[in-house]
Amino acid sequence: MSNTNPKVQALFKPFTVNKLQLANRIVMAPMTRNFSPDGVPGKDVAAYYKRRAENGVGLIITEGTLIDHPSAGGSHNVPHFYGESSLEGWSEVVKAVHEASGRIFPQIWHVGMERNPEHFPNSNAKPVGPSGYSAPGVKNGEPLSISEIEELIEAYGIAAGEAKRIGFDGVEIHGAHGYLIDQFLWGETNKRTDKYGGNLVERTRFAVEVIEACRRAVGPDFPIAFRLSQWKTTDFAAKLVRTPEELAAMLEPLTKAGVDIYHCSTRRFWEPEFEGSDLNLAGWTKKLTGKPAITVGSVGLDSEFLKLFTEGAGASVVKLDNLLERLEEDEFDLVAIGRSLLADPAWAVKVREGREDEMIAFTKEVLEKLI
Numbered sequence: 001m002s003n004t005n006p007k008v009q010a011l012f013k014p015f016t017v018n019k020l021q022l023a024n025r026i027v028m029a030p031m032t033r034n035f036s037p038d039g040v041p042g043k044d045v046a047a048y049y050k051r052r053a054e055n056g057v058g059l060i061i062t063e064g065t066l067i068d069h070p071s072a073g074g075s076h077n078v079p080h081f082y083g084e085s086s087l088e089g090w091s092e093v094v095k096a097v098h099e100a101s102g103r104i105f106p107q108i109w110h111v112g113m114e115r116n117p118e119h120f121p122n123s124n125a126k127p128v129g130p131s132g133y134s135a136p137g138v139k140n141g142e143p144l145s146i147s148e149i150e151e152l153i154e155a156y157g158i159a160a161g162e163a164k165r166i167g168f169d170g171v172e173i174h175g176a177h178g179y180l181i182d183q184f185l186w187g188e189t190n191k192r193t194d195k196y197g198g199n200l201v202e203r204t205r206f207a208v209e210v211i212e213a214c215r216r217a218v219g220p221d222f223p224i225a226f227r228l229s230q231w232k233t234t235d236f237a238a239k240l241v242r243t244p245e246e247l248a249a250m251l252e253p254l255t256k257a258g259v260d261i262y263h264c265s266t267r268r269f270w271e272p273e274f275e276g277s278d279l280n281l282a283g284w285t286k287k288l289t290g291k292p293a294i295t296v297g298s299v300g301l302d303s304e305f306l307k308l309f310t311e312g313a314g315a316s317v318v319k320l321d322n323l324l325e326r327l328e329e330d331e332f333d334l335v336a337i338g339r340s341l342l343a344d345p346a347w348a349v350k351v352r353e354g355r356e357d358e359m360i361a362f363t364k365e366v367l368e369k370l371i
Contacts, residue, residue, distance in 0.1 A: 053102025112180030157213030178232030
């Protein structure tokens with residue numbers, strides 16, 4: 001092994017969540033690709049994930065996959081997590097990853113009010129959300145009824161059960177970025193006065209019941225991850241919580257409901273979450289809940305993903321020293337890699353072997369290939 005930095009080995013220590021053993025601390029972050037026509041992941045999708053597994057990624061979290069609801073999706077060619085053809089496709093993905101000794105979770109997802117009806121001219125399905133707000137002060141829908149909420153909760157549970165049935169190693173619930181679950185958590189989009197609204201803790205009820213439904217479907221030992229964020233796709237400066245105390249209050253009901261691991265999405269992993277501490281969101285989440293935490297956000301790169309579109313800028317590969325120091329100090333347990341793994345399926349093995357000079361930088365062209 002040619003790597004002269006002993007700290008890099010922190011990324012390659014085994015890790016166990018529930019009874020699931022991971023070979024190392026590297027996670028492939030979920031990244032929407034729109035490469036599944038009619039919602040069915042094909043052989044190319046299986047090969048895409050297998051390449052990352054056979055190159056040393058310890059855990060793959062798939063792109064967002066849609067639960068069985070008419071308004072779940074926000075764009076075409078996003079994979080479904082229901083229906084015989086789609087589930088057969090995912091079964092082949094699982095088989096391919098396991099053949100490469102990898103582990104894989106599907107991320108189950110509903111976009112809520114982020115659905116754009118203009119993208120679905122032949123559909124009568126309208127965007128749905130807790131109060132019909134797509135952004136602060138922007139109301140373009142009606143509040144979900146109690147029966148509609150119950151149907152959505154059931155759909156999440158069914159999806160989790162299917163994940164276990166077809167051989168996945170766990171499941172991740174997408175509760176971040178301003179999508180459906182996050183819309184219930186955020187006071188700007190949840191104006192309800194019934195049991196699914198109210199103060200910060202009361203706004204967790206929908207997420208709690210989704211987690212509980214998933215737990216009932218998969219049993220006590222199947223790992224459940226929950227992805228959370230402060231920022232939204234429509235508002236990068238948004239805050240669910242502003243203090244550690246508020247974060248603790250929000251996370252406690254989710255943890256009691258059955259979350260095993262938190263996936264804490266930030267745009268820059270190195271930024272402190274609250275004043276007076278260097279801990280990032282994953283660090284605070286682990287400290288407050290005692291649960292394992294995944295950090296993510298521009299790992300190994302020198303620019304944010306969205307600069308690719310706003311400025312046409314790619315990202316250069318940078319050193320991992322800051323990340324490795326924090327991992328060694330147990331600020332968080334796992335590290336999710338996004339664009340670096342999109343650009344270079346062999347990113348993990350190159351890091352382990354000290355072959356940084358061979359890494360492929362992330363550029364706009366990478367999005368067009370997505371090998």
